[in-house]
Amino acid sequence: MNVRSSAQVAVPTAAALTVAVLAVSSSAPLIAFAAAPALAIAFWRNSLASLVLTPIALGPRRAEASRAVRGPAGMFCVLAGVALAAHFATWMPSVQLGSVATATALVATQPVWQGLIAAAQGRRPSTAGWMGIGLAVAGAAWATGADLGVSSQAVFADVLALLGALAAAVYTALGERARTELSTTTYTWICYGTCAVLLLAVCLAFGVDLAGYDGRTWAAILALVAGAQLLGHSMFNYALERTSATTISMLILLEVPGAAFLAWWWLGQTPRAESLPGLFLLVAGVAVFILGQASFKLIRR
Template sequence: MNTNQRPSYSLELLYIIGIITISFSSIFIRWSEAEVSVIAMYRLYLTNLLMLPLAWKYRHELFRLTGRQWLLLTGSGLMLGLHFLFWMNSLRLTTVASSTVILTLEPILVMLGSFWFFRTRANRMMIAGMSLAVIGSIAIGAGDFNASGNALLGDFLSLLGTIAVAAHMLIGKHSRDSISAYVYNFWVFAIAASSMALYNLGNGFAFTGYAWREWGLFLLLAIVPTLFGHYLFNWLLKYINATAVSMAVLGEPVISSILAWMLLDERLTAVQLLAGSLILVGVWVFIRFGSDFKKPAGSAADAKLSEAG
């Protein structure tokens, strides 16, 4: 799975922590009564606020970026903002299982994009693991898909959100070779939050007047799935290829569906539970054999990445 020298601690453990924390996102969103764009805005602004104590350490890099780097950060931030807007809206229209299962298309889109832009390839075992996970994910949501009304719209919004986050992941992989994790995350979160602020302003959504419970949910979203989820995955892009990082989303339907069953009374069938086990096996296979997933030396992608530095 390495694309750079590994740190001393386990990347796999951090990877698992990231999967667990992002799974809480759908629960917190369903608990909130605020507009989803307002939730996304404060989720990201509060994350930036929590990151400020480390800003002094990175003060030089924060404001000494090239025009190309700013362009990449802006593109990544806008894609992240669109992901939150589309996917979080989908949770208001369809079940957690259906919404999160569509996110499992992300690694496929990222793998295709990685092949196109970075000339990366996956070995047979990785493809087999991905196939198992996707099949299991589809089975989890099969009982919840509804081809009409609000549920269909929710499924479509989740698909748009998946396309946006795949683009965000690919841009992030390109950016992280020349920008530190802190600087990348700080500006991407700020740009995504600001794009949501403009969206809220244009739609006349209130910025204040929310109950303390709502502010608590905004803060939980900033700490749990954003800092320990999105930030962590963006950091892992330095050491793991983009497709492997995006594979984490395949574990999300399992944990999110279990949490939805426990906390939102969205029940799971025996078939869905079995499918969840299949996803975990697929993710394990992908991680286990991911060490063979590398860019060919001297590829055109290497040249592009060196230009970004």
């Protein structure tokens, strides 16, 4: 590939990654801004995204969707949807109960949980990977400990965010298995649909209001669907064909300062000084883990 063609590929990819990072960075501030229960926001976010994908899944992807429903790949899609529902049911309330900056940083520990899942499957992290896990856990403990002096609600929000990260790791592991046989559209359509059905059941069981919101809340929900749910993930998937998963994982970490900046600029949420060292340590640990795993894979090849 010559220099000109390389540049032609690099520019759209860089633009896609920029859009994706900005889109996912808006997620937590929009959740905190919306005057609606977190579970209801999660339901609408997934159900509307699934609705948008339906014409494609039942049109050009109809044969694939039909095979998926009848085959084992469909089971992994459904299980991924269950894990995604658990992720949204824990992380999204954490954003409304606590700090946007802390919740986003704690949910960014997903790669660390992913590494522990891989270790349980016999794919042990490298030495640098274990160092990253240690740093991330220490940072999470520091940030959570700083919230002990704030309120029990803040600590509860931290625990929910960590559970959300664990659920996201399980969701990704199951999705990785499903994606070996299915396209992104078919996989996400089944996964989002399953997630929406489960969240609807939870909302109805606990009497969560699903309507009656003001205009700004509906606008925030639609922005979540168009931004973080569809545009952010779609752009990352587009870029994944042209850049490494490690690069994308590193760029996703930019969601932490991005969300913190938006929460400060838009919502007036200034990160607590006591938690900042822990948040920085946490992000550094995740970065060390990802880079360590990438180096380990290169050495083994």
